[in-house]
Amino acid sequence: xxxxxxxxxxxxxxxxxxxxxxxxxxxxxxxxxxxxxxxxxxxxxxxxxxxxxxxxxxxxxxxxxxxxxxxxxxxxxxxxxxxxxxxxxxxxxxxxxxxxxxxxxxxx
Amino acid sequence: xxxxxxxxxxxxxxxxxxxxxxxxxxxxxxxxxxxxxxxxxxxxxxxxxxxxxxxxxxxxxxxxxxxxxxxxxxxxxxxxxxxxxxxxxxxxxxxxxxxxxxxxxxxx
Amino acid sequence: xxxxxxxxxxxxxxxxxxxxxxxxxxxxxxxxxxxxxxxxxxxxxxxxxxxxxxxxxxxxxxxxxxxxxxxxxxxxxxxxxxxxxxxxxxxxxxxxxxxxxxxxxxxx
Amino acid sequence: xxxxxxxxxxxxxxxxxxxxxxxxxxxxxxxxxxxxxxxxxxxxxxxxxxxxxxxxxxxxxxxxxxxxxxxxxxxxxxxxxxxxxxxxxxxxxxxxxxxxxxxxxxxx
Numbered sequence: 001x002x003x004x005x006x007x008x009x010x011x012x013x014x015x016x017x018x019x020x021x022x023x024x025x026x027x028x029x030x031x032x033x034x035x036x037x038x039x040x041x042x043x044x045x046x047x048x049x050x051x052x053x054x055x056x057x058x059x060x061x062x063x064x065x066x067x068x069x070x071x072x073x074x075x076x077x078x079x080x081x082x083x084x085x086x087x088x089x090x091x092x093x094x095x096x097x098x099x100x101x102x103x104x105x106x107x108x
Numbered sequence: 109x110x111x112x113x114x115x116x117x118x119x120x121x122x123x124x125x126x127x128x129x130x131x132x133x134x135x136x137x138x139x140x141x142x143x144x145x146x147x148x149x150x151x152x153x154x155x156x157x158x159x160x161x162x163x164x165x166x167x168x169x170x171x172x173x174x175x176x177x178x179x180x181x182x183x184x185x186x187x188x189x190x191x192x193x194x195x196x197x198x199x200x201x202x203x204x205x206x207x208x209x210x211x212x213x214x215x216x
Numbered sequence: 217x218x219x220x221x222x223x224x225x226x227x228x229x230x231x232x233x234x235x236x237x238x239x240x241x242x243x244x245x246x247x248x249x250x251x252x253x254x255x256x257x258x259x260x261x262x263x264x265x266x267x268x269x270x271x272x273x274x275x276x277x278x279x280x281x282x283x284x285x286x287x288x289x290x291x292x293x294x295x296x297x298x299x300x301x302x303x304x305x306x307x308x309x310x311x312x313x314x315x316x317x318x319x320x321x322x323x324x
Numbered sequence: 325x326x327x328x329x330x331x332x333x334x335x336x337x338x339x340x341x342x343x344x345x346x347x348x349x350x351x352x353x354x355x356x357x358x359x360x361x362x363x364x365x366x367x368x369x370x371x372x373x374x375x376x377x378x379x380x381x382x383x384x385x386x387x388x389x390x391x392x393x394x395x396x397x398x399x400x401x402x403x404x405x406x407x408x409x410x411x412x413x414x415x416x417x418x419x420x421x422x423x424x425x426x427x428x429x430x431x432x
Contacts, residue, residue, distance in 0.1 A: 037361030059191035083167035145253030234422035275407035299383035
């Protein structure tokens with residue numbers, strides 16, 4: 001399994017239904033936040049959660065992230081590693097270790 | 109590159125900084141939505157967007173999705189495909205094709 | 217002080233700056249969620265919060281709610297009371313009292 | 325009608341159902357963003373919207389804003405005006421007029 005195989009499968013799914021017409025980057029960004037809020041709803045009143053519900057909601061967030069990445073020709077794994085490189089430089093181990101004060105500002 | 113290699117890299121990054129103590133599933137779910145809204149901010153006033161800014165914000169959303177998935181022992185690629193299977197059953201090609209009416213209800 | 221006086225003040229502020237051109241209902245709805253996520257950021261890693269930061273972020277959420285309401289000719293106080301009437305009917309006191317099970321579904 | 329009468333009505337509604345136990349500031353902040361995303365869902369695929377649906381979702385956002393404000397002893401109208409004062413100082417009319425460039429950074 002790889003991210004690119006997931007994206008191929010999603011692309012076929014969308015193409016078969018002719019839904020690409022709805023998938024502007026802006027609409028996909030809206031969809032990411034809408035689904036993220038449904039994920040948060042699993043934790044609305046306390047930290048308990050039904051794992052099956054969390055799994056499905058997290059899958060929805062990831063689905064729209066993949067669709068947006070594909071639309072913009074971004075590699076989902078590469079952009080995470082690239083951003084991590086920036087964050088690494090910003091929060092070196094020696095100063096950031098265990099610090100919630102620093103952590104409160106993380107990540108930008 | 110694979111999702112599991114990304115997760116290994118993220119795990120090391122978090123462990124070195126002793127930040128795992130902040131990463132309850134609930135806090136990670138909050139973080140996913142906070143970063144998603146920063147992604148949406150790239151499109152706040154119109155559909156134009158700076159690709160570098162979108163790339164970084166999408167990376168932040170994906171980073172927290174990975175951290176949440178790792179915390180709950182979920183495979184990010186597998187859960188997307190599993191959810192797609194459910195959505196496929198719910199919106200068969202013949203009835204869903206090109207329909208924005210159906211689409212307005214999608215995905216639950 | 218009343219909601220309508222707040223709206224008049226906001227309207228003048230926006231008009232002076234000729235910002236109404238950016239305020240489609242869709243853009244204002246995006247802005248409400250963007251500001252809401254900044255409010256949530258005050259509570260990202262725990263329940264503690266700096267009251268001055270919460271006050272400013274909550275004000276931003278309310279500001280965009282007012283602007284959206286004004287744009288759609290909705291009375292902010294009236295719509296809250298109207299919706300409360302519906303919720304009241306849906307969750308009568310005798311069945312809903314102290315129930316987190318019911319509460320998990322609230323409000324739709 | 326005034327914001328304080330709305331808050332009194334909401335307080336009675338919550339008290340009758342003994343739901344105050346669920347209403348930590350953190351949970352209310354989560355609820356504001358969850359409801360905001362439902363508001364955004366009215367505009368997910370385009371700028372069209374059903375006014376009745378928008379009205380109900382905006383009412384839900386405002387309801388949780390009121391509950392959070394009441395919990396923290398904040399006056400919803402006053403904090404909006406106070407924040408507007410700060411924004412006014414930051415974006416004087418002469419430089420901000422009609423500028424989407426400035427606007428893209430607004431409001432912090």
